[in-house]
Amino acid sequence: xxxxxxxxxxxxxxxxxxxxxxxxxxxxxxxxxxxxxxxxxxxxxxxxxxxxxxxxxxxxxxxxxxxxxxxxxxxxxxxxxxxxxxxxxxxxxxxxxxxxxxxxxxxxxxxxxxxxxxxxxxxxxxxxxxxxxxxxxxxxxxxxxxxxxxxxxxxxxxxxxxxxxxxxxxxxxxxxxxxxxxxxxxxxxxxxxxxxxxxxxxxxxxxxxxxxxxxxxxxxxxxxxxxxxxxxxxxxxxxxxxxxxxxxxxxxxxxxxxxxxxxxxxxxxxxxxxxxxxxxxxxxxxxxxxxxxxxxxxxxxxxxxxxxxxxxxxxxxxxxxxxxxxxxxxxx
Amino acid sequence: xxxxxxxxxxxxxxxxxxxxxxxxxxxxxxxxxxxxxxxxxxxxxxxxxxxxxxxxxxxxxxxxxxxxxxxxxxxxxxxxxxxxxxxxxxxxxxxxxxxxxxxxxxxxxxxxxxxxxxxxxxxxxxxxxxxxxxxxxxxxxxxxxxxxxxxxxxxxxxxxxxxxxxxxxxxxxxxxxxxxxxxxxxxxxxxxxxxxxxxxxxxxxxxxxxxxxxxxxxxxxxxxxxxxxxxxxxxxxxxxxxxxxxxxxxxxxxxxxxxxxxxxxxxxxxxxxxxxxxxxxxxxxxxxxxxxxxxxxxxxxxxxxxxxxxxxxxxxxxxxxxxxxxxxxxxxxxxxxxxx
Numbered sequence: 001x002x003x004x005x006x007x008x009x010x011x012x013x014x015x016x017x018x019x020x021x022x023x024x025x026x027x028x029x030x031x032x033x034x035x036x037x038x039x040x041x042x043x044x045x046x047x048x049x050x051x052x053x054x055x056x057x058x059x060x061x062x063x064x065x066x067x068x069x070x071x072x073x074x075x076x077x078x079x080x081x082x083x084x085x086x087x088x089x090x091x092x093x094x095x096x097x098x099x100x101x102x103x104x105x106x107x108x109x110x111x112x113x114x115x116x117x118x119x120x121x122x123x124x125x126x127x128x129x130x131x132x133x134x135x136x137x138x139x140x141x142x143x144x145x146x147x148x149x150x151x152x153x154x155x156x157x158x159x160x161x162x163x164x165x166x167x168x169x170x171x172x173x174x175x176x177x178x179x180x181x182x183x184x185x186x187x188x189x190x191x192x193x194x195x196x197x198x199x200x201x202x203x204x205x206x207x208x209x210x211x212x213x214x215x216x217x218x219x220x221x222x223x224x225x226x227x228x229x230x231x232x233x234x235x236x237x238x239x240x241x242x243x244x245x246x247x248x249x250x251x252x253x254x255x256x257x258x259x260x261x262x263x264x265x266x267x268x269x270x271x272x273x274x275x276x277x278x279x280x281x282x283x284x285x286x287x288x289x290x291x292x293x294x295x296x297x298x299x300x301x302x303x304x305x306x307x308x309x310x311x312x313x314x315x316x317x318x319x320x321x322x323x324x325x326x327x328x329x330x331x332x
Numbered sequence: 333x334x335x336x337x338x339x340x341x342x343x344x345x346x347x348x349x350x351x352x353x354x355x356x357x358x359x360x361x362x363x364x365x366x367x368x369x370x371x372x373x374x375x376x377x378x379x380x381x382x383x384x385x386x387x388x389x390x391x392x393x394x395x396x397x398x399x400x401x402x403x404x405x406x407x408x409x410x411x412x413x414x415x416x417x418x419x420x421x422x423x424x425x426x427x428x429x430x431x432x433x434x435x436x437x438x439x440x441x442x443x444x445x446x447x448x449x450x451x452x453x454x455x456x457x458x459x460x461x462x463x464x465x466x467x468x469x470x471x472x473x474x475x476x477x478x479x480x481x482x483x484x485x486x487x488x489x490x491x492x493x494x495x496x497x498x499x500x501x502x503x504x505x506x507x508x509x510x511x512x513x514x515x516x517x518x519x520x521x522x523x524x525x526x527x528x529x530x531x532x533x534x535x536x537x538x539x540x541x542x543x544x545x546x547x548x549x550x551x552x553x554x555x556x557x558x559x560x561x562x563x564x565x566x567x568x569x570x571x572x573x574x575x576x577x578x579x580x581x582x583x584x585x586x587x588x589x590x591x592x593x594x595x596x597x598x599x600x601x602x603x604x605x606x607x608x609x610x611x612x613x614x615x616x617x618x619x620x621x622x623x624x625x626x627x628x629x630x631x632x633x634x635x636x637x638x639x640x641x642x643x644x645x646x647x648x649x650x651x652x653x654x655x656x657x658x659x660x661x662x663x664x665x666x667x668x669x670x671x672x
Binding site: 082084127131133134136137138140141142143144146147148149151152155260263266269271276278306307308309310311312313314315316318319323324325326327 | 402435461466467468471472474475476477478481482486598602605641643644645646649651654657661662
């Protein structure tokens with residue numbers, strides 16, 4: 001009680017600070033966009049003339065697959081879970097498509113790869129939803145299974161060889177109107193679907209409800225297992241889509257292609273203001289979070305910092321942003 | 333309540349009953365040991381030449397991951413999780429290899445002490461940031477994973493440096509030349525000694541009780557007079573210490589520093605869960621995770637003996653991990669139902 005009354009006192013005294021806090025808490029996208037603007041401005045000051053439409057196109061093109069991968073993390077984190085299998089699933093779909101396209105053609109290959117991703121997601125969902133295995137363990141186990149099977153498939157198909165199909169390369173690294181990346185064709189509908197879906201559909205509300213207070217959700221008549229099964233299937237399919245884009249972006253078919261992006265995808269969702277404890281956050285912040293990560297990496301490498309310093313600063317940024325969120329969300 | 337009354341009974345009970353209750357409390361570890369024994373017999377059946385050399389190789393290759401699993405087990409028991417173990421191993425391994433390069437054997441003793449202190453310091457920073465910022469453990473250690481990995485690359489850009497001869501000798505080869513001693517690898521003895529010297533006294537002290545208390549129920553622990561923040565920092569320091577030992581064992585077994593983090597963090601989580609430690613905290617020990625590591629690694633060896641594609645080993649590891657946790661949950665649920 002005393003804490004809340006003292007909070008009220010500080011609020012009346014420091015209206016501006018409290019106002020900022022409210023913005024930070026209720027619409028984390030606003031300060032994030034400001035942070036992003038500051039980053040871009042810094043970039044322009046440090047390297048004058050580098051910020052052009054062309055540069056922006058390159059940044060967006062690199063950030064889009066990460067943003068889609070981070071969508072999986074955002075959705076699962078909303079329910080208090082996490083998906084550590086996204087990297088394995090994404091690598092698998094890219095690789096599977098590249099190996100199947102020669103014999104089956106592009107569309108059947110993409111369909112089979114997406115089907116495999118959905119199957120992995122279904123199994124994860126059954127484990128988490130029905131058998132109540134901790135999501136961390138379930139997705140960790142699934143990532144071992146998926147990457148093991150993908151490696152075994154690689155050994156089987158070693159003679160046929162693999163190449164990233166031209167359609168995926170067009171999607172992942174091509175541009176239209178000179179600077180606009182083609183991957184926007186995939187990203188815009190996906191992002192719109194998630195943003196609108198979380199806000200207005202019943203399923204979106206269910207995700208928040210299950211994550212915010214599972215007991216309250218259960219007592220209100222929510223059966224959480226179908227919600228979780230659909231969620232993890234959705235998450236795996238999103239990871240699969242990201243896998244197609246990564247394969248097209250880098251023009252490589254490898255079973256370990258996306259592995260290094262697993263933890264950055266969690267970081268993008270955390271920076272975007274989604275709580276790992278569930279019930280709080282959204283996809284808008286995650287998109288800006290992925291852009292911030294991409295621009296930070298690019299800024300640090302253009303300043304000539306070695307990889308080591310980049311990683312240290314990267315980690316510090318995550319801690320600072322997460323600490324800022326925790327500060328504004330727990331004290332009220 | 334049940335646990336408290338149970339432990340009161342054992343103080344008055346005879347040795348037979350004490351043994352029985354120990355077996356009851358450690359049923360998970362005993363089951364794992366039985367499974368390991370079956371697996372060893374099976375290995376011997378499919379590969380009759382598997383013997384002393386095989387056991388030695390297994391022990392040396394398992395040592396870093398076993399120490400990492402102990403590190404992870406301690407922090408998970410205290411209700412946290414540490415995703416930066418792999419990076420801390422990389423950093424301590426790199427530092428030890430750089431410091432030991434071109435120095436005398438005696439100086440290496442100081443290096444080992446220094447690296448262990450470094451591990452404590454890394455863990456202290458992890459714990460302090462978590463307690464001070466109140467950010468969830470998983471997020472902070474995820475961020476520190478990048479920080480420590482970057483620091484490791486600053487110390488040593490590519491694998492290099494050197495290990496003191498005595499340090500490599502400590503973990504290499506069998507304990508003795510006689511028929512029975514030949515079967516006991518030094519690496520296994522080292523593991524038992526460090527766990528026995530560091531963990532068992534802590535486990536039996538007030539501090540150990542506090543670690544389990546904050547893992548099982550923070551609020552209850554706080555109300556019983558446990559300093560939650562301080563105990564949590566100590567838990568992360570112990571994790572840092574065992575990660576430093578794991579890093580040293582990496583340097584010792586390869587003879588050079590490894591600045592790029594291996595797959596140790598996630599495998600350590602898998603081994604800890606397989607070893608019967610609850611991810612929710614407050615339950616389990618360090619023996620189970622060590623046996624879990626040996627089982628996971630022996631499975632991979634068996635797959636190569638059976639001329640299977642070793643990639644199926646990771647499929648098997650993942651399936652076993654999930655299967656074991658599912659079985660554990662089902663057993664726990666049934667127990668809860670029969671009790672209530």
